[in-house]
Amino acid sequence: MIPAMTEKLDLQLLTDKKMNRKPGFAWRQLWNDVLPNRVFIAGIINVTPDSFSDGCGFIDTAERIQTALQMLDDGADIIDMGGESTRPGAAEVPAAEEWQRLEPVLKGILSQQPEAVISIDTRHAYTARLALQAGAKIINDVSGLDFDPAMAEVIASFHAGAILTHSTAVPELMQQSGMRIEKDALAVVRKELERIADHARAAGITDEQLMLDVGIGFGKSRQANYQLLHHAQWFESTFQLPFCWGVSRKSLLKSTPDSLEKRIAGSLALAVKLADAKVSLLRVHDVAATVAALTAAAEFDRAL
Template identity: 45%
Template sequence: MSRSEPIARSGPRPDDAWPLAGMATAWFDTVNGPDDHVIRDRLSAPRPTLCGLPLDRPRVMGIINVTPDSFSDGGDHAVLTAAVARAQQMADGEAHIIDIGGESTRPGAAEVPIEEEIRRTAPVIAAIRAAGVTLPISIDTRKARVAEAALDAGADIVNDVSAFEFDPSLADLCAERDVPVCLMHAKGLPETMQDNPTYEDVVGEVMDHLERRIDVACGRGVKRERIITDPGIGFGKTMEHNLSLLRHLTLLHDLGLPVLLGASRKSFIGKIGNAPQAKDRVGGSLAVALDGAAKGAHIIRVHDTRETTQALALAAAIAEGD
């Protein structure tokens, strides 16, 4: 399938250029592939607001994993009071969205029983709301019953790394509740996804997969304007696969939907940046976040919210020009 890839630019936007996916700080004047006014409109149009947040600039999604075994922060927020305190920090200007996860999907991770995942996540979400935090909350889960409990506790968004493949009934729940949902590309299950993943064309195959999953979601009643896309950095991909997807991130704008980028502290950053320990990958994570923002990523999912928000603010100020 022939697709259109806008070439991202930064700095003050010329009068004869177009905003990139509705972003105020990124634009394009050249398209690789088919190019006409209909395509340019799709590539440039503002994306739907997300829980009241205009997606005209990068929004920071802060990660709170209430798990004992996540690859980077496992155990850091497993106690309810620690998770609430971290959410309050994020709400104090560090992030725009909070993402709560109760099941590690790192390479090799085993599935968590539904009741245990609910026990980990729903009370934390309820406590965050009781503490007065009003930021949109995303529940990072593959399971309908977990998402239902989270939404009942005060969550607003469903973030499914399986794009409704693991539990198709999750699509029905999202349609019934009319909530935003993030559909991510992943090749295989966490237990085995890094066992020699192969592609003939990783960028094309990820795009094909996302298009199919969007069609499935819409067929189950999810409104297209409620869908966010995610290329799934690190999910069934080698370092070269990840880099290729990052180089061609603007291609995702051809889908006409918001783009979420989640690369924070992942292993390819450690390999390139000589940082074996995940918490030592802040600099590399910031580099990827800034590159993604320059390519029109609407949501940047990160562990290091304060540093990322600061870096994005500086990048935006520089891009505005004189």
């Protein structure tokens, strides 16, 4: 973060504390607002021209808003939107540019659905603060608070929800040789998530605000990714915290020849398996298809 932006953010954090800006988000509160005993769905909106899943070289703000609104109609509990691609190899987007991408989409969604729960996928405290001021409720930091030293304080000062992810490096480097986890994935990721959770708590982020993410695809081998997924229930019970699981359209689903349709099919299969493991939250691109798959699986189970 550039010095001028850091100074501006420091002053704003002091103002936020004095005004006691606390939306008061708690995951338990969200769980209680809807039917219990089901997995929650976060619909992904990429406000980027270069996303691995749907990047098309430009950003159509109106289309992104309508897609988000349709996801809510299709059953998404949360909209998770990001203005910086976190695919392996992606370059950093400056915070000011990231917010310029996100602002019109965020405000457009909330103007039509004021009660929508919006999560902002960002590593930048500058972007997080502006998004929370504009009505977002959750910050999804794929760096696990490691990228921007001011991020934890921003989340704590707003009492916002936090999704904190394990990754081995920044997206530019995470899949390079020596950066990927090839073995002992459970032990390595558990240790790092314990560190991330302790960092969050020390900054004033409560367990009610906190959700963790093992970071499927963020610097892990294919085998390591599947090992982590196989132990999804173990992670949630061990940490006694909700977890977000993001497998939608990711490279661990890649086949030969590869296609979007095949990745969607694989995504739905893993969504059903994770729901059977009683995980807390699935982060998906294809909300309607995921809800349909989970509904059919639930009907099957009820008929037994």
